[in-house]
Amino acid sequence: MNTLLETKDLRIEFPAGDGKWAEALCGVDLSLDPGEVLGIVGESGSGKSIAMMALLQLLPKGARVTGSARFKGKELIGMAPSRIRQLRGKSIGCVFQDPLSAFNSVLRIGDQIAEAITLHDRSISKRAALKEAERLFELVAIPQPAKRVSQYPHEFSGGMRQRAMIAMALANRPELLIADEPTTALDVTVQAQILDLLRDLRKDLGIGLVLITHDLGVVAGLADKIAVMYGGRIVERGTTDDVFYHTAHPYTAGLIGAVPSLDGDGPLQQIDGTPPSIFNRPAGCSFHPRCSYTQPACQAGVPSLMNTGHTDCACHFPLVKPRAEVAE
Amino acid sequence: MKDTMPYETVLSVRNLIKEFPMRGGLLGGEVGAVQAVSDISFDIRAGETFGLVGESGCGKSTLGRSILRLIEPTSGTVMLGDKDVTAAGSEDLRQLRREMQIVFQDPMGSLHPKMTVSQILAEGLRLANLPRSELTAQIARLIDMVRLPADMVDRYPHELSGGQRQRIGIARALSLNPKLIVLDEPVSALDVSIQAGVLNLLEELQSELGCAYLFIAHDLGVVRHISHRVAVMYLGRIVELAPVQDLYANPQHPYTQTLLSAIPRADPRLERERKRIVPKGDLPSPMDPPPGCRFHTRCPKATPLCAMETPPLAAKNSADALVACHHPGPVA
Numbered sequence: 001m002n003t004l005l006e007t008k009d010l011r012i013e014f015p016a017g018d019g020k021w022a023e024a025l026c027g028v029d030l031s032l033d034p035g036e037v038l039g040i041v042g043e044s045g046s047g048k049s050i051a052m053m054a055l056l057q058l059l060p061k062g063a064r065v066t067g068s069a070r071f072k073g074k075e076l077i078g079m080a081p082s083r084i085r086q087l088r089g090k091s092i093g094c095v096f097q098d099p100l101s102a103f104n105s106v107l108r109i110g111d112q113i114a115e116a117i118t119l120h121d122r123s124i125s126k127r128a129a130l131k132e133a134e135r136l137f138e139l140v141a142i143p144q145p146a147k148r149v150s151q152y153p154h155e156f157s158g159g160m161r162q163r164a165m166i167a168m169a170l171a172n173r174p175e176l177l178i179a180d181e182p183t184t185a186l187d188v189t190v191q192a193q194i195l196d197l198l199r200d201l202r203k204d205l206g207i208g209l210v211l212i213t214h215d216l217g218v219v220a221g222l223a224d225k226i227a228v229m230y231g232g233r234i235v236e237r238g239t240t241d242d243v244f245y246h247t248a249h250p251y252t253a254g255l256i257g258a259v260p261s262l263d264g265d266g267p268l269q270q271i272d273g274t275p276p277s278i279f280n281r282p283a284g285c286s287f288h289p290r291c292s293y294t295q296p297a298c299q300a301g302v303p304s305l306m307n308t309g310h311t312d313c314a315c316h317f318p319l320v321k322p323r324a325e326v327a328e
Numbered sequence: 329m330k331d332t333m334p335y336e337t338v339l340s341v342r343n344l345i346k347e348f349p350m351r352g353g354l355l356g357g358e359v360g361a362v363q364a365v366s367d368i369s370f371d372i373r374a375g376e377t378f379g380l381v382g383e384s385g386c387g388k389s390t391l392g393r394s395i396l397r398l399i400e401p402t403s404g405t406v407m408l409g410d411k412d413v414t415a416a417g418s419e420d421l422r423q424l425r426r427e428m429q430i431v432f433q434d435p436m437g438s439l440h441p442k443m444t445v446s447q448i449l450a451e452g453l454r455l456a457n458l459p460r461s462e463l464t465a466q467i468a469r470l471i472d473m474v475r476l477p478a479d480m481v482d483r484y485p486h487e488l489s490g491g492q493r494q495r496i497g498i499a500r501a502l503s504l505n506p507k508l509i510v511l512d513e514p515v516s517a518l519d520v521s522i523q524a525g526v527l528n529l530l531e532e533l534q535s536e537l538g539c540a541y542l543f544i545a546h547d548l549g550v551v552r553h554i555s556h557r558v559a560v561m562y563l564g565r566i567v568e569l570a571p572v573q574d575l576y577a578n579p580q581h582p583y584t585q586t587l588l589s590a591i592p593r594a595d596p597r598l599e600r601e602r603k604r605i606v607p608k609g610d611l612p613s614p615m616d617p618p619p620g621c622r623f624h625t626r627c628p629k630a631t632p633l634c635a636m637e638t639p640p641l642a643a644k645n646s647a648d649a650l651v652a653c654h655h656p657g658p659v660a
Binding site for chain 2: 144221240245
């Protein structure tokens, strides 16, 4: 099967004054096959969102992006803006956390979706595009689609707005959907509905999904594989089951232990300290100041991803013994 | 999860109602009222954590604020020990606030940006009229109590991380040794790894100081972890109130069951196997809540009775476990 999305040594730097650069993303390798769901998990500032924004060229001006990101073999880094615009919203759809700011509040939702369709295919009439918007509403289970397409964003509840945004992202039958914290602003019952919807879409349409979230529960039920990010790097990656049940990185283990569960007991595992700022990364493994297994070697060198038999883990002292270095 | 203990009541809320006027029409006159808190009664016991959960718009924060009279309740009584909060005049209320404090969700917005940590903490202590030397010692003690380094005193809020700011908010609430602290989504804005530390701190402080918490949150995992008893709110009413073990292991109200089944669990095998109860439709508008049981429009067990009569919050299995439902019972 052809890889849908593949990044190699993807780096992002921001100007830090005095001609210096601060590295926000320090070499990230990811891959996604068609129809697969990749969960990218991390806390604020880990770099989980900017990696995806970089490949869609949505970063603020001044950011320096290097390395490679291929979508169906085509290099996205350095692609001409006119060409990336053709991909964005067509082959690659996006869903963001805040559906209210993603819509223009003075235009009817149906018109906005129709515009997204006609923009990429001028042969379609406005009328046909509106009909298509109605069909998309039906696909994402918005009740009374014919009436809803002519309403304004403020007439939609949070959950319905998120459905409408997913409908818009699907308008041009994308092969890849990037969803950045798609349920974070929603209540749990609404979140459950949206996650069910994403699960069905993936099954019915076979699209690849990159799901960016801080919530381990969200990826547990939806992702085929997971990449855990910390301080601009992937610290652990593997199949969803391996990451949860054969956890090798102390940070991943800490994250899992920090979530208050619905059945466990006892004190929560806390990770002391705070995540590093991009302007002031600790030397060596950037997790070492907060790690309870830290040793002098951790400050010396940045660990690279090594296969542990289950997951790939970037740690000098993984919780599971490594078997081999991952081939670059 | 904790055991319930023999108790003395610190806070007693009876028939509390908070209505917000609804304006409309050509002249912007009052056209009705939204009942954000609708006839709520419950007690909080000394030294316990009382969890209050519900989705956005259910009235949980309004309830917390009405109890402290940060917003004026429309009717009902709130008693703190033997003192009537709802009837207190402004000077009495000022004194009463020494005994009940609040910690907000957004620590940046609730700390004065131009005051240092020590000034922020001194502000609350002014009510206690301490001599200067004792004030400094007291501030140092508070900083230590929330496990922050002593050199924090001269920092400004923007120099602190989110978790550290929330610890300062907690220290400020503790400064007058209150009997009750209302914690309104205290960890929702924090990253998971930081959140765990703040939750652990809250538990440790409670066992050291014996204060009671009203812990308001939308995250059911967090609430389960920290609470002794939990009340679930839906559209302005408490639909179920029970000791934490009962509520999570054996929820009786269909809404509680729906909420619990909706939470994504950080366990892939469990996620694949379990069946979700997905509620029908959208949350009704709080401006026009359904008659009878407010959940009946989305409830799988609804019967014609549910649309006509409001079920009272009453004991079902044990005197401690209350549910407001005409057809309570385990998940079908």
